[in-house]
Amino acid sequence: VDEDCNDFLPWLGNKAGGEISSLLSIGKSAYGRALYATKDIQTGDCLLKVPYSTQLAPDNLPPEIACLLGDEVGDVAKVALLILYEKHLGKKSEWAPYISRLPLLMEMHSSVFWSDEELEMIRQSALYEETLKQKKQIEKDFLAVQLVSDDFPEQFQHITLQDFTYAYGLVTSRAWVSSRGVSMIPFADFLNHDGTSDSYVLSDAGRQHSEVIADRDFAPGDEVLIRYGKFSNATLLLDFGFTVSCNRYDQVRVELNVPQHDALYTQKLEILGRDRTPRIKDDNEFTYYENSFTVKKVGGGSRWGKGIPQSLRAFARIMACDSQQELHDLAKEAAENDGRLARKPLKNKSRELAAHQLLLSEMSRLIKDHDEHIKSRAPTPPTLREKSALRQKLALDLLSGELRVLKSASAWLESYCSRL
Numbered sequence: 189v190d191e192d193c194n195d196f197l198p199w200l201g202n203k204a205g206g207e208i209s210s211l212l213s214i215g216k217s218a219y220g221r222a223l224y225a226t227k228d229i230q231t232g233d234c235l236l237k238v239p240y241s242t243q244l245a246p247d248n249l250p251p252e253i254a255c256l257l258g259d260e261v262g263d264v265a266k267v268a269l270l271i272l273y274e275k276h277l278g279k280k281s282e283w284a285p286y287i288s289r290l291p292l293l294m295e296m297h298s299s300v301f302w303s304d305e306e307l308e309m310i311r312q313s314a315l316y317e318e319t320l321k322q323k324k325q326i327e328k329d330f331l332a333v334q335l336v337s338d339d340f341p342e343q344f345q346h347i348t349l350q351d352f353t354y355a356y357g358l359v360t361s362r363a364w365v366s367s368r369g370v371s372m373i374p375f376a377d378f379l380n381h382d383g384t385s386d387s388y389v390l391s392d393a394g395r396q397h398s399e400v401i402a403d404r405d406f407a408p409g410d411e412v413l414i415r416y417g418k419f420s421n422a423t424l425l426l427d428f429g430f431t432v433s434c435n436r437y438d439q440v441r442v443e444l445n446v447p448q449h450d451a452l453y454t455q456k457l458e459i460l461g462r463d464r465t466p467r468i469k470d471d472n473e474f475t476y477y478e479n480s481f482t483v484k485k486v487g488g489g490s491r492w493g494k495g496i497p498q499s500l501r502a503f504a505r506i507m508a509c510d511s512q513q514e515l516h517d518l519a520k521e522a523a524e525n526d527g528r529l530a531r532k533p534l535k536n537k538s539r540e541l542a543a544h545q546l547l548l549s550e551m552s553r554l555i556k557d558h559d560e561h562i563k564s565r566a567p568t569p570p571t572l573r574e575k576s577a578l579r580q581k582l583a584l585d586l587l588s589g590e591l592r593v594l595k596s597a598s599a600w601l602e603s604y605c606s607r608l
C-alpha cells in the first residue's frame with residue numbers, strides 16, 4: 189500500500205461525483221506506483237471507470253491561453269502546457285492531488301532525456317533517429333508555447349525547454365487518446381504495462397468515460413497490469429522510458445536504396461514510384477518512408493517468412509533486375525494482376541536468389557553492427573550511478589531484441605536461398 193496515496197481515490201471519486209473503483213488500490217512496485225486488487229476479481233469485471241470530466245485534456249486549458257495556441261501546436265504539447273499551468277498553481281490547483289503524484293524528471297528514462305553520450309548506445313537502432321526527431325518536435329512546440337506562456341507571467345513561471353520536455357514526457361508516458369483527444373486519466377495511469385495482458389484502457393464516447401475490464405481473475409494483493417499497446421521496445425523506450433526483455437513485439441527498420449551506380453537506377457526508381465500499394469502502418473512504425481520496411485521476428489517453422497514484409501522482398505526483386513526487359517515484364521505482370529509489383533517469386537530462379545541474397549547481406553550487415561555494438565559495451569561497473577546503469581540496460585534490451593529479430597529473418601532467408 190502506498191500510504192502517500194490514501195486520500196487519492198476518495199478525492200478523485202468526489203471530483204467525479206461517483207466511485208472510480210471498488211476493486212483496486214494504489215501501491216508501490218518495482219516500476220513505481222501500481223494498482224493492486226483489494227478483493228477477488230473475476231474476468232470481465234469492470235476494474236475502474238474514470239469520467240471524461242475527471243481527465244486532463246487540451247480543452248482544460250483556460251480559453252484565453254488556448255485561443256493563442258496555433259493549429260501547429262499538437263494535443264500532446266497542449267496537455268504538457270496544461271500540466272505546467274496546474275503545477276504553477278501548486279496547492280491552489282484543483283488537480284493538485286494528482287499533479288503532485290506525477291513522477292519527477294529524475295525518475296523518467298525516455299530516450300528524449302538521454303545525453304548525447306547515452307544516445308550513442310542506441311545509434312544502431314532506428315530509435316536513435318526517432319529520438320532526435322522527437323526532440324526537434326519538442327523544441328518546435330516549445331517555441332510556440334513559450335511565446336504564449338510569456339504573455340501570462342502570473343500563470344506560468346518562465347518555462348524552460350527542460351520544463352517543457354519533462355511535461356511532454358509525462359504526457360507521452362501516461363496519456364491515452366480518446367474521443368476527447370489526448371487525455372491524462374488519473375488513477376488509470378497508475379496501471380503498469382504487461383505485453384501479454386488483454387486488458388487496455390477503453391474509452392466510451394457515448395457514456396463519456398474511460399474504463400478497464402479485467403482480462404483474467406485476480407486474488408487480493410495481485411498487481412493488475414494492462415497492455416499499453418502492442419509496442420516494440422523502441423516505442424516503449426521513446427514514449428514510456430522502459431523496455432521489456434524478450435519483447436514479442438520487437439521489430440527492426442530495414443532501409444533499402446537502389447545504388448546510384450546501378451545502370452537501371454532511373455528506371456528502377458520510376459517503377460518503384462509507380463507501386464502505390466498502400467502499406468499498413470502499425471502502432472510501432474515511427475516514420476513512413478517508401479524505402480523503409482519493418483521486419484518482425486520470423487517463427488522457426490514459418491513457411492512464407494511471415495515477419496519479412498512482402499513489400500521488402502518485392503523491392504529486393506526489383507533491385508536484382510538487370511535488364512529493362514525484366515523490369516518491363518514485372519510491370520506488365522503487376523498490371524495484369526492486382527497492380528502490386530514483384531510479389532510473386534521471380535520466374536528466373538537465379539534472379540530470385542540474387543534478390544534474397546541481397547536481403548541476406550543487408551541483414552548480415554545489421555547483425556554485425558548490432559553484435560559489435562552490444563559486445564563493445566563495457567560491463568556495467570558497480571560504481572556506475574543507478575540512472576546510467578539503468579539506461580545501459582535499456583539500450584541493451586533494445587539492441588538485443590532487434591538482434592533476435594534480425595537473426596530470425598536472416599535464418600529464414602538463408603533457408604529460402606538454399607531451397608532455391
Ligand SMILES: C[S@@+](CC[C@H](N)C(=O)[O-])C[C@H]1O[C@@H](n2cnc3c(N)ncnc32)[C@H](O)[C@@H]1O
Nearest residue numbers: 219220221361362377378379380381428429430
Ligand atoms: C502509466 S505510468 C504507470 C504508473 C507508474 N508506475 C507510476 O509510478 O506512476 C507508466 C510508467 O510506469 C513505468 N512502467 C510501467 N510498466 C512498466 C514495466 N513493465 N516495466 C518498467 N516500467 C514500467 C514506466 O516508468 C512508465 O513510464
